[in-house]
Amino acid sequence: MKYKELAPYLRKKYGARTQRISIAHFTTCPNRDGTVGVGGCTFCDETGSGFANHLKWLDVKSQMIKGIEHARIRYNAKRFIAYFQSFTNTYAPLKELEKAYASALIEKVVALDISTRPDSFPCEVAEILKKISTEKKVDVFLEFGLESINENTLLKSNRGHSVAEFVDAVLCAKKYGFDVIAHVILDFPSDTIYDEIACAKLLSALGINGVKMHSLYIAQNTGMANDYLDGKMKPLNSDEYVKRAVEFLTHLDPEIVVHRLISTPPKDAIWSIGMNAIQAKRQIEENLDKIGKVQGSNFNYLNGASWRRRFSNM
Template identity: 40%
Template sequence: MTDTTKPKRYRMVSKYYKEVYGEKVYKLPVALPLTCPNRDGVAGVGGCTFCGEIGAGYENRPAWMTVDMQLEENIAHIGPKYKAKKFIPYYQNFSNTYLPLHDFQSYIEAGCIDSAVGIAIATRPDCIADEYLDVLQDIKERYKKDIYIELGLQTVNYHTLKKINRGHDLAQFIDAVLRIKRYGFNITTHMIINLPWDTMEDTIEGSKILSSLGVDQVKLHALYIVKNTLMAKWYEEGQFTLISAEEYAERAVQFVRHLHPDIVLQRLVGRAPEDNTLFTNWSMGWWRVQDLIDNRLDELDAYQGDLCDYLNGKSVRKFIE
């Protein structure tokens, strides 16, 4: 089991929340009745090859419930369990800006409850437009809530982006980040660092690109093979193999070491229900994978950002140092 008392060699989100809000803050998952543009034909069909019919929200309440109902139930569960008083409603499932502007505004305003310190919105790079950011700016000013936008990227390898049917390219991700930064909103990027077509070099380059763009937070996780997906079909047919847990830990370590030290890490490994997957975290508890990463960092005496030496004109440093 992961030692939660041991100091981390990277900047974790729990510490960040305490620094910003003075106490622990918990996310409250919210599901909306929507989809993604790479499912309905606008950017593609079938969705991401790894994504199941319910999307990413395994712990969400049903999307037919109102936002108020979902938040009320989640607070009733999370509040007493963790003695939590501050929350961030997290619009998690599918692409939460893929809505008519008026509907988008109404759904986000519904999450601006008194105990919410911010609003988190998961979406795709090709679903970021200034008009939606204007709505969020207005909500931020009127309701005094911080805005967190979470962008699924998964990989910086544009060949892999096509292979997994993301329906957007790296340029669209860069455009989305630059637009969001003009509004000053907090940006999180989701990355899968063991996609079968990616290498260690892709992992390191991903860390460098996110650092260069100045994203605020990162979520890493290992690929889940969800049942009844195209990825599951490829997996069962033996069209690819997955790296070992030890190699995943090596990639995570290199990602962390090349990541700018100011960037917050929300997680280094994720969780998914095993009964809905063919492969999840090498059939071991997520904390065991976390331990592999932490132990490897200890062995190397390595820290977040200790290899982040590539920014601000590395080659001309000899003339100015």
């Protein structure tokens, strides 16, 4: 394997095909309601990245039941992960959070997977998750959006937090024993390939467990759409995405599970790099082959790297 893929990892961990069931429940985020900002991140559409969920009008338990039914038939899945996907899924009163998380834990659900902003993960929420995890014997995965390690890009994209909040949230989640998955967008035009390398190094040094690699797309009615249509923003092409993805992977700790290699844009997106997941996988693997590298080939920079190079044999 050229990189550590998700499906075999989950199969090994849970002993059977394991499928994530997407839940749309919480409907806002602090970067939309004025607490941190208004209008949201410039790349985020009004569904809060939940455009693919067709069951959002149902309650949490009903979404799980329907989703499991579908995953059993379509993928022959035997274990399930309750995935709170859209908007900021730790941004609500504690009682409301606890109720929503608990109602997702029906039969054969082995983990809660909660996607959120790093500045919206206080220790009170970590305590609730720890309690549920212990009582119901389920794992907890936390997905934090970092998006870019470049502070200028975070500002430009109206992200409303810096790298520090991400580091803080990861350290807190690790202290509680949760798995952490980072979301990163690899082809912001204001980033360079060196930002992607630095990002892979930071994620590795923090000991995160998984990564979701995203390509930029421009959704309707977003700040980025306005900039693109006004000619103020020029997106990069698929070759540049592949190049950055390859560098990112070669610098990433080989133990980090790669949950995705590319974004799936909404059908009505104004612009995307024009590559689907299968094409991205093929091109990234071909490019890794060309340079004779795999995930982690350049993972040689931690644990006193210069000392080891000079003195480890003495």
